[in-house]
Every structure is written in C-alpha cells, then in structure tokens.
Amino acid sequence: MATHTLDKKTVKSLKQDAFDHPDLYAVDSLLTAEHKLIRSSIRDFVKREISPYIEDWAQRAHFPYEIVKKFGDIGAFGPTIPLEYGGGGLDYISYGLIMQEVERGDSGMRSTASVQGSLVMYPIYKFGSEAQRKKYLPKLGSGEWLGCFGLTEPDHGSNPGGMVTNFKDMGDHYLLNGAKMWISNSPKADVAVVWAKNEEGRIHGLIVERGMPGFSTPETHGKWSLRASATGELVFDNVKVPKENLLPGKSGLGAPMMCLDSARYGIAWGALGAAMDCYDSARRYALERIQFGKPIGSFQLIQKKLAEMLTEITKAQLLNWRLGTLMNEGKATTAQISLAKRNNIEIALDIAREARQIHGGMGITGEYPIMRHMANLESVLTYEGTHDIHLLILGKEITGIQAFV
Ligand SMILES: Cc1cc2nc3c(=O)[nH]c(=O)nc-3n(C[C@H](O)[C@H](O)[C@H](O)COP(=O)(O)OP(=O)(O)OC[C@H]3O[C@@H](n4cnc5c(N)ncnc54)[C@H](O)[C@@H]3O)c2cc1C
Known part of the structure; x- marks a missing residue:
C-alpha cells in the first residue's frame, strides 16, 4: 500500500472511528478551553495522519520519517519549551494531552515525540548554553531535525x-x-x-x-x-x-534522570491514550458483535470487563490530571512520576489483554488496534525505567531504603 493513499477499507475504518473520550467523572471540567482545543486538534491530526496508516507501517516495521515534520507543524515537539526557542510555551497538562492523543494512535509515534521533546530539547533547554539553545531548539521544535x-x-x-x-x-x-x-x-x-x-x-x-x-x-x-x-x-x-x-549546565547522573522524569510524565499520559483506544474499540465491538442472537455486550462477563476498564481509565485520568497540576507548580517528585508511569502502563496492558478477549479471534488481527497496542506497551513497560525499577523507587520512597543497588 502506498504510504499515503486511502483505500476503501481505510475510509470505512475512518468513518467508524467515532472515538468518544471516556469521562465518567467529568474530568473534562478540570481542563481549560485551551486544553480541550489542543486535545481535539491533536486527535484530528492522529485520525488523519496516523490511524489510517499505522497498521501498515507497523506490519512492515516502517518508520514514517515524514511524520517528523508534521509533528513539528502541529506542535508535538517540546510543548513546554518556551516559544522563543521553538517550543509550544504550553503547560504540562497540555503536554500530557498531546502525548495521550498521539499514543491513542500508536506508542511508537508517541515515543518519537517524547524523545524529541523531553529527552533532546529538554536537556538542551535546561542544561545547554544560550548558543546551543539557539542553534538546536528551533530546528528540533519545527521537525527540521530529529x-x-x-x-x-x-x-x-x-x-x-x-x-x-x-x-x-x-x-x-x-x-x-x-x-x-x-x-x-x-x-x-x-x-x-x-x-x-x-x-x-x-x-x-x-x-x-x-x-x-x-x-x-x-x-x-x-x-x-x-x-x-x-x-x-x-x-x-x-x-x-x-x-x-558539551552541555555546561549540569553534570552527574541527576542530569539524564531529570530528562527521564519529564519523559516518564508524558508516558503516563500516553499509556492512558493506548488504554482508551483499546477500551473504545472493545466497547464498540461488544455492541456490534452478535452471538447467541444478542450483542455480546449484553452478557455480564463482557460488561464486567468493560466496567473494570472504565474504572481503571477513570482513576488514571484523575492521577494524570493531579500529577499535571503538580508538574505545573514545579512540585512533582520522581516517586510520584514513577507511580503514575507504573500504574498507567500496567492498567493499559491489562485493558489491552481484556479488549483482545472481547474481540475474540478478530482481536489478534491488524483489523483492530489491540495486538499492536499490547505489543507496544511491552516496550513502554520496560523503557525509561523498568516496571520493577519504578516499584523499587516507590519502595525507597516508603521505607527510605534503596533496594536496587
Ligand atoms: C524499544 C525501546 C526503546 C528504547 N529507547 C531508548 C532511548 O531512546 N534511549 C535510551 O537511552 N534507552 C532506551 N531504551 C532502553 C531502556 O531504557 C532499557 O531497555 C531499560 O532501561 C532496561 O534496561 P535493560 O533492557 O538493559 O534491562 P536490564 O537492566 O538488564 O533489566 C533486566 C531485568 O532485570 C531487572 N532488574 C535490573 N536491575 C534490577 C534490580 N536492581 N532489582 C530488581 N530487578 C532488577 C529489570 O527490572 C528487568 O526486569 C529503549 C528500550 C526499548 C526496548
């Protein structure tokens, strides 16, 4: 398939992509009008530029390099970096929502954006000289450079x-x-x-x-x-x-760890996006798929899965929002970020596995996003600090004793 040609099947699946943001606890009322505008514009971008093609890219193990410039154009790189250096000048909730929506499309696409913003632009902005900031940040922010x-x-x-x-x-x-x-x-x-x-x-x-x-x-x-x-x-x-x-502003292991805190914050939101996509697909499939003469969504065991998915998504939404406000105030700690990264990836993987079951055999195909999200989340569980290392960071927070050295 040509990288950017919409075939009939894709057009059909685009029409079916009627994603509705799960919001049982009115978390949206905690967001500003700007937050919601940013979320919907990134959602539209993902729906247009990523969702129709991602299955093909993933099946072929193809990195769509042209997405880099497009991410630059929509402001997905370095959303919290000041505008004068080519960033978005936005707050951390906006950053989180951007990562959530991009990862609703695909964790690999979100990884590209996270690395560029939090692990490349952030250290150059935080620890770089003024000359380094001016030389690199605008080109990275615009997607001219990766x-x-x-x-x-x-x-x-x-x-x-x-x-x-x-x-x-x-x-x-x-x-x-x-x-x-x-x-x-x-x-x-x-x-x-x-x-x-x-x-x-x-x-x-x-x-x-x-x-x-x-x-x-x-x-x-x-x-x-x-x-x-x-x-x-x-x-x-x-x-x-x-x-x-050489970055003059900070040395020692603490410097890369500060970058990782920022990126892990984005991952906590991103994993929630993947979870939402699995839930959304499972909910729609449960209402459409007929067995024993009824939609499978009418069976109690299917409803249990959907109810538990929504419960975990809602808890993670509140966790992310609170963590975002702490990030905005400059008060978020490494332990708080570890807790959110760890929790949200775990619930996203659980939701992906349950969603896979709801889709029955169809769940293992590329017709639905479930297996791709599930396989992606295995990397997300391991990178930027493994699931167990984050547990040990929390263990140290609780006991004061470092158990991983
Ligand atoms: C797709 C992908 C992309 C990545 N991108 C980047 C990137 O852009 N930049 C980058 O620098 N890195 C990147 N990474 C690397 C990633 O951060 C590491 O894989 C991760 O930190 C774990 O290191 P490891 O794979 O060597 O596992 P190991 O450290 O060897 O761990 C193996 C297992 O041992 C456990 N373990 C290790 N030490 C302890 C301990 N003290 N106590 C208890 N258990 C322990 C771990 O939890 C894990 O279960 C990426 C990884 C992947 C898979």
Whole structure:
C-alpha cells in the first residue's frame, strides 16, 4: 500500500472511528478551553495522519520519517519549551494531552515525540548554553531535525551509572568512544544527546551530530514491539566532538534522570491514550458483535470487563490530571512520576489483554488496534525505567531504603 493513499477499507475504518473520550467523572471540567482545543486538534491530526496508516507501517516495521515534520507543524515537539526557542510555551497538562492523543494512535509515534521533546530539547533547554539553545531548539521544535537520547548501553540498562562510554579532553576538542543501545529515533537522527563519562568518571551530556567522523547509528531489526518506531545503536569510534557541544549546565547522573522524569510524565499520559483506544474499540465491538442472537455486550462477563476498564481509565485520568497540576507548580517528585508511569502502563496492558478477549479471534488481527497496542506497551513497560525499577523507587520512597543497588 502506498504510504499515503486511502483505500476503501481505510475510509470505512475512518468513518467508524467515532472515538468518544471516556469521562465518567467529568474530568473534562478540570481542563481549560485551551486544553480541550489542543486535545481535539491533536486527535484530528492522529485520525488523519496516523490511524489510517499505522497498521501498515507497523506490519512492515516502517518508520514514517515524514511524520517528523508534521509533528513539528502541529506542535508535538517540546510543548513546554518556551516559544522563543521553538517550543509550544504550553503547560504540562497540555503536554500530557498531546502525548495521550498521539499514543491513542500508536506508542511508537508517541515515543518519537517524547524523545524529541523531553529527552533532546529538554536537556538542551535546561542544561545547554544560550548558543546551543539557539542553534538546536528551533530546528528540533519545527521537525527540521530529529534527535535521539543515548543513555542505555549494551551492558548498562537499569544501571546507567555504570556506563563505559567516555570522552577525553584533547585540548581543542573531546574524543568520544563507546556505544549506546536501544536508542529510539537513532537510525534517522540528525542530533544525539549522549551521556558519557569524562576522565574523572563524571557523567556529562554531549551533543553529537550526524556526519561527525567515527559516529554511526546502525538500526536494530526484528522487534515485535514499537515496530513503527526506528530503534538503533549509537557507535562512537574516536569521534571528535567540539568543546562547545558539551552541555555546561549540569553534570552527574541527576542530569539524564531529570530528562527521564519529564519523559516518564508524558508516558503516563500516553499509556492512558493506548488504554482508551483499546477500551473504545472493545466497547464498540461488544455492541456490534452478535452471538447467541444478542450483542455480546449484553452478557455480564463482557460488561464486567468493560466496567473494570472504565474504572481503571477513570482513576488514571484523575492521577494524570493531579500529577499535571503538580508538574505545573514545579512540585512533582520522581516517586510520584514513577507511580503514575507504573500504574498507567500496567492498567493499559491489562485493558489491552481484556479488549483482545472481547474481540475474540478478530482481536489478534491488524483489523483492530489491540495486538499492536499490547505489543507496544511491552516496550513502554520496560523503557525509561523498568516496571520493577519504578516499584523499587516507590519502595525507597516508603521505607527510605534503596533496594536496587
Ligand atoms: C524499544 C525501546 C526503546 C528504547 N529507547 C531508548 C532511548 O531512546 N534511549 C535510551 O537511552 N534507552 C532506551 N531504551 C532502553 C531502556 O531504557 C532499557 O531497555 C531499560 O532501561 C532496561 O534496561 P535493560 O533492557 O538493559 O534491562 P536490564 O537492566 O538488564 O533489566 C533486566 C531485568 O532485570 C531487572 N532488574 C535490573 N536491575 C534490577 C534490580 N536492581 N532489582 C530488581 N530487578 C532488577 C529489570 O527490572 C528487568 O526486569 C529503549 C528500550 C526499548 C526496548
């Protein structure tokens, strides 16, 4: 299928996409008119530019590079970064709603936007020099450039502090060596924010640009999850990095962790979007599918599944809204963000599994979004801190004892 041609089946499925935001607790009344406008414009964008094509992209493991510019045009990159630097100048609830709606389309598409905004633009904005902000942020915000974030290494995932990627001060430049693995956007990225140790073992962020000799980004193939997102490695073989590319504002593991807090916040909203899409599809299927002469939605066991889905979605909506207000006030803590990321992905996966059952055999096909969401959410459960690491962050919050070192 050509990437952007609507066939008859797609037109039919677009018409069926009558998504109605579940809102049993009137959470919408907590949103401003601007929030609702942002949500509906992103929803329209996803419905037009992602939903009709995503199944084909995912089946073919194709990353639609043209979406990068489109995301830039609708303001999906760096919504909370000030306007003067090419961001959206919006609050954290707006950011959350954008991630929710994009992930209602697909977690891989949301990953592209999250990485660009929270893991590339955010560190350049927070820790970068004024010259770095001016050079990189407008191009990243507009989607002219795509960025990636290199923290994880082949031998250091949950324990990034053990990283071996390093740089040496050569007088007029730094010499960077090492490798990063599982890096979203890397195969197509123009810019990488890379975390590496200096000669004293202190972690710093460096901006590495495509084309620097010795820098390569081999793609990772064979994923069963986030198939429409490009994932790869970052390999640094004596890469000469100009000294002005070091992020001067913050060093130590706390710097990448601050970026991850911002991205994990977006994930908490995004996972809710995937859950809503599964619920919506299951609710409509339950009303349309006839067995034993009645819609399957008339059977108590199906109603139980739908009732439990809506209950969890409603709780997660309230959690996200409250976390968003704390983010806006600058008061949200790592433990609060871990709780929301962990809870919302878990409920989204449970909802995807229940929705899969409601769809019966059809649930395993690409006719419905369920299996794609379910497989995607397995990555979301693991990246940016695994489900168990977030549990241990909460364990430390409760007991004061760190159990993961
Ligand atoms: C599709 C995808 C995209 C990604 N994108 C990026 C990206 O853009 N940038 C980036 O830097 N990284 C990225 N990652 C990497 C991701 O953040 C890591 O996979 C994650 O942090 C886990 O690391 P690991 O895979 O090495 O697992 P490991 O750390 O090896 O963990 C394996 C298992 O051991 C458990 N475990 C580990 N330590 C402990 C402990 N102390 N106590 C209890 N249990 C423990 C974990 O919970 C897990 O269940 C991505 C990953 C995926 C799958």
